[in-house]
Amino acid sequence: MTGVVSAACYGVAAWLLLLGCAGIMRSRHLVHTVVSLSVAQSGTYVLLLAIGYQDQAAAPIVSQGQSQPVVDPMVQAMTLTDIVVSATITALLLALTLQISRRHGTVDPDELRALRG
Amino acid sequence: MRTRDVVGAAGLAGVAALFVAAFLRMPAAGTAGHVYRDLVLPMGFREVTPNLVSSVNFDLRALDTLGEETIVAAAVVGTLALLQPPKKEPKTDGTGYVLPAVKLAGFLLLPVSVLLGIDIVVHGHLTPGGGFQGGVVLATGWHLLYLSGSYRALARLRPIDWCEYAEATATGLYVVTGLIGLGIGGSFLANILPLGEFGSLLSSGTVPVLSVLIGIEVAAGFVVLLSRFFVHGLEEPR
Numbered sequence: 536m537t538g539v540v541s542a543a544c545y546g547v548a549a550w551l552l553l554l555g556c557a558g559i560m561r562s563r564h565l566v567h568t569v570v571s572l573s574v575a576q577s578g579t580y581v582l583l584l585a586i587g588y589q590d591q592a593a594a595p596i597v598s599q600g601q602s603q604p605v606v607d608p609m610v611q612a613m614t615l616t617d618i619v620v621s622a623t624i625t626a627l628l629l630a631l632t633l634q635i636s637r638r639h640g641t642v643d644p645d646e647l648r649a650l651r652g
Numbered sequence: 653m654r655t656r657d658v659v660g661a662a663g664l665a666g667v668a669a670l671f672v673a674a675f676l677r678m679p680a681a682g683t684a685g686h687v688y689r690d691l692v693l694p695m696g697f698r699e700v701t702p703n704l705v706s707s708v709n710f711d712l713r714a715l716d717t718l719g720e721e722t723i724v725a726a727a728v729v730g731t732l733a734l735l736q737p738p739k740k741e742p743k744t745d746g747t748g749y750v751l752p753a754v755k756l757a758g759f760l761l762l763p764v765s766v767l768l769g770i771d772i773v774v775h776g777h778l779t780p781g782g783g784f785q786g787g788v789v790l791a792t793g794w795h796l797l798y799l800s801g802s803y804r805a806l807a808r809l810r811p812i813d814w815c816e817y818a819e820a821t822a823t824g825l826y827v828v829t830g831l832i833g834l835g836i837g838g839s840f841l842a843n844i845l846p847l848g849e850f851g852s853l854l855s856s857g858t859v860p861v862l863s864v865l866i867g868i869e870v871a872a873g874f875v876v877l878l879s880r881f882f883v884h885g886l887e888e889p890r
Contacts, residue, residue, distance in 0.1 A: 538680060615705070616720050627730050630730070
């Protein structure tokens, strides 16, 4: 049973990361590139949560005298950090995309070859 | 074009092989060995914080959260620097058609999501949630006005100046709270307030204080961030 769960968790995490990277590589639009990066980053959320998961354990909200084990709160806090970083990076990259579209008149990464002052 | 795809596919296959090799040697998901959990759990009880994730974020690793909120502040500053406000004021009257159902849902959900956001921020140390999550809900609720097609109402109900001040003040007060902890408790961001009773609103010492500060910072930061994107979106209708 745990074998199936680990395979599913780790497999999905790796799959999301690879899929995001493939999307960035084959991207024809900078907004698509940014979204692909977000997909790749979601792989790390799945991986972190999978590391903290425990069968039959409750959410990390405890009550007094609780005997049931809880899942690892540390990796959940790190996932939160991860999401915040992802959101801020997305905002910055979208701002850059706006500027590129204004300055170069295109958002196709393949057409952005020369640097222009 | 084809060469790039081939090289990329080879690279991805290599990374996939590395992943398989790494995952085969990792402990199986769902097992009981969690070293950090075993350390955090007694701390959560000692610091009277039922929500262990908030206990980690605003107590055990509060210094990390200072870095995290600095990232948010830096992203807002960076976006404002990248997207200069347009020279002339954009026209806001050329609104498109908005479905009445969307409008109704927006206006109905606006008070709900604002209340929900405040609730999530304030009860961050007791129930799932905290400053980051609640702040995002608050900022989202605010922008339901935009979805319902009333950009002008949003612009009027959105004091950008005050949001900028609120963001900066909340970020600064986080450091001030840490320095007070340093002065009284002997370490930066030490939990110096009385811990209170387990599960009551005023408990967990500085955890709810820091959570509320982060909530204000994130909500104000996102409003400022999105306002700049909106101005640019309205400037160039495509």
